[in-house]
Amino acid sequence: MIDLTINTDVAHQILTGFIKSEVTRVGYSRAVINLSGGLDSAISCVLAVDALGAENVLALRLPYRTSSPDSLEHAQIMIDEFKIPSETIDITGMVDPLIKHDANISNMRKGNIMARVRMIVLYDQTEVFKGLPIGTSNKTEILLGYSTMWGDMASAINPIGDLYKTQARQLARAINVPAPIIDKPPSADLWEGQTDEGELGFTYEEVDKLLYLLVDQRYSPQECIEEGFDAGFVNSVIARIRRNQFKRMMPPIAKLSNRTVGYDFLYLRDWGT
Amino acid sequence: MKLNLALAQIATKLGDVDANLEKHLNYIKQAKDQKADLLVFPELSLTGYVLQDLVASVAHKPTEADPVFKHLLKASQDLDLVVGFVDEDSRHRFYIASAYLSGGKVLHVHHKVYLPTYGLFDEGRFFAWGDSIRSFDTRFGRVGMLICEDFWHASPPYLLWLDGADIMLFSSASPGRGLNDREKLESARWVERVSKAYASMFTSFVAHCNRVGFEDGLLFWGGATVNDPNGELLVQAPYFEEAIISTQLDLNQLRRTRARLPLLRDERTALVQKELNRILSRD
Numbered sequence: 001m002i003d004l005t006i007n008t009d010v011a012h013q014i015l016t017g018f019i020k021s022e023v024t025r026v027g028y029s030r031a032v033i034n035l036s037g038g039l040d041s042a043i044s045c046v047l048a049v050d051a052l053g054a055e056n057v058l059a060l061r062l063p064y065r066t067s068s069p070d071s072l073e074h075a076q077i078m079i080d081e082f083k084i085p086s087e088t089i090d091i092t093g094m095v096d097p098l099i100k101h102d103a104n105i106s107n108m109r110k111g112n113i114m115a116r117v118r119m120i121v122l123y124d125q126t127e128v129f130k131g132l133p134i135g136t137s138n139k140t141e142i143l144l145g146y147s148t149m150w151g152d153m154a155s156a157i158n159p160i161g162d163l164y165k166t167q168a169r170q171l172a173r174a175i176n177v178p179a180p181i182i183d184k185p186p187s188a189d190l191w192e193g194q195t196d197e198g199e200l201g202f203t204y205e206e207v208d209k210l211l212y213l214l215v216d217q218r219y220s221p222q223e224c225i226e227e228g229f230d231a232g233f234v235n236s237v238i239a240r241i242r243r244n245q246f247k248r249m250m251p252p253i254a255k256l257s258n259r260t261v262g263y264d265f266l267y268l269r270d271w272g273t
Numbered sequence: 274m275k276l277n278l279a280l281a282q283i284a285t286k287l288g289d290v291d292a293n294l295e296k297h298l299n300y301i302k303q304a305k306d307q308k309a310d311l312l313v314f315p316e317l318s319l320t321g322y323v324l325q326d327l328v329a330s331v332a333h334k335p336t337e338a339d340p341v342f343k344h345l346l347k348a349s350q351d352l353d354l355v356v357g358f359v360d361e362d363s364r365h366r367f368y369i370a371s372a373y374l375s376g377g378k379v380l381h382v383h384h385k386v387y388l389p390t391y392g393l394f395d396e397g398r399f400f401a402w403g404d405s406i407r408s409f410d411t412r413f414g415r416v417g418m419l420i421c422e423d424f425w426h427a428s429p430p431y432l433l434w435l436d437g438a439d440i441m442l443f444s445s446a447s448p449g450r451g452l453n454d455r456e457k458l459e460s461a462r463w464v465e466r467v468s469k470a471y472a473s474m475f476t477s478f479v480a481h482c483n484r485v486g487f488e489d490g491l492l493f494w495g496g497a498t499v500n501d502p503n504g505e506l507l508v509q510a511p512y513f514e515e516a517i518i519s520t521q522l523d524l525n526q527l528r529r530t531r532a533r534l535p536l537l538r539d540e541r542t543a544l545v546q547k548e549l550n551r552i553l554s555r556d
Contacts, residue, residue, distance in 0.1 A: 003453070003454065005453065006452050006453060006454060007452065007454055007455060007456055010452060010456065010457075010458065011452060013512075013513060014452075014492055014513070017513060018487055018490065021487040022487060022489075025487075264326075265326065266325035267325055267326055267327065268287060268323050268489045269489050270487070270488050271327070272286070272289055273286060
């Protein structure tokens with residue numbers, strides 16, 4: 001049996017400790033989060049609040065004109081419930097001029113532009129609030145590459161990147177993320193009616209179990225099929241993980257010298273702290 | 274005979290030996306105030322763990338002349354100390370090391386024999402392998418030291434036992450991993466299980482001091498323990514938090530336990546040697 005149950009108390013203790021340690025050791029005491037109204041950013045936000053205190057977390061609501069009103073509203077529920085300082089900045093005026101350059105622009109391109117504009121606003125606000133930007137990508141989307149490079153993936157530290165979506169849901173319940181946020185279908189809300197599971201073509205429930213076997217338990221593709229997963233599904237997920245490896249890495253540097261960043265200049269981010 | 278043993282599970286600054294030394298001296302003072310006879314620090318307690326290219330710049334020699342060890346040796350006039358550091362030999366090989374300091378002298382240095390170089394670990398890339406496992410005499414009897422992966426192998430504690438160690442001092446920088454539905458991380462459960470097993474099987478005292486704190490996304494889980502020769506847990510430090518814990522070892526327990534359970538007396542070392550010779554000489 002594939003059991004993705006986590007002890008949410010232990011997870012909460014580790015992840016709040018991580019935020020506190022990694023924010024304060026580089027001289028900061030505050031954090032900034034893009035609060036989309038969805039589950040993942042709500043979790044990162046509560047963890048940051050628990051780690052640093054609500055007054056030290058800035059929640060940003062960054063709607064585009066087609067964004068679902070629910071997204072704004074759900075982010076507001078979080079802000080009210082946890083008493084978090086917030087800013088709402090409409091990104092329509094930043095996004096539309098770029099989109100208008102090309103009449104045939106695809107939804108995906110539009111979505112990437114929105115995600116990257118939100119990143120620009122997030123990083124700009126870190127300067128205003130003197131806080132570090134906290135990541136909101138979960139393990140499922142990181143592995144599947146279901147995210148925008150230099151967009152929603154951009155952050156200084158990511159507390160939830162080793163939790164599958166179904167595990168993130170468990171943590172969300174335990175740390176009192178408001179129910180409407182937990183219960184609604186996951187969506188990047190980049191265009192109307194978009195849902196993650198509709199776009200991906202499978203449910204998080206299904207894919208998380210497969211990813212757990214492939215990644216955490218090191219099952220071979222054949223062993224996953226023997227466990228009852230459809231061969232086509234297994235192969236498409238593996239292809240997706242491999243195809244998106246580039247999103248999980250810094251750009252490789254072409255080696256010329258004897259010592260090159262990324263290969264043999266090896267230091268942790270926490271060097272000297 | 275009684276031994277007041279203290280374990281300091283500290284967080285370290287990565288690559289900042291001066292800052293870590295200062296923390297050591299603070300904990301040594303606390304331990305002294307608590308009348309500890311022996312204070313154990315974790316693996317690489319003077320340097321931090323994921324050193325990578327910092328290795329050469331944080332190396333020290335455990336001598337009077339060394340600017341770091343001179344303070345620790347002086348402090349060891351008051352109580353015995355086990356500290357973790359990067360040792361550099363005369364031919365510039367770097368080792369993950371533990372030094373036992375007592376009365377202003379270095380009684381023993383252990384170089385980590387097993388360097389994990391798999392999964393999230395990359396020690397073999399940066400360090401030289403130690404090549405000896407020796408017990409040594411202290412004012413509390415014979416002691417053995419091992420570092421983390423050393424005791425994931427059964428042979429090093431066994432060798433220490435045969436070499437006379439009645440007190441085993443394990444130090445670690447063990448990153449927490451394996452979150453599931455249990456209250457303890459898998460890494461903590463495993464180390465606690467083997468520490469208890471070694472204490473039981475070798476009818477010896479086994480202390481384990483693991484560090485705490487984060488290095489990037491790795492959290493060292495702490496949870497220092499001391500088990501007695503019956504395999505009973507005497508004390509345990511909290512998980513994830515910096516702490517100093519202490520307990521009194523009643524060294525007479527060795528006699529009582531071994532009178533009841535003469536595993537050491539009955540150990541067939543000649544048989545082990547004979548069979549090892551046979552196994553190792555096989556083509």
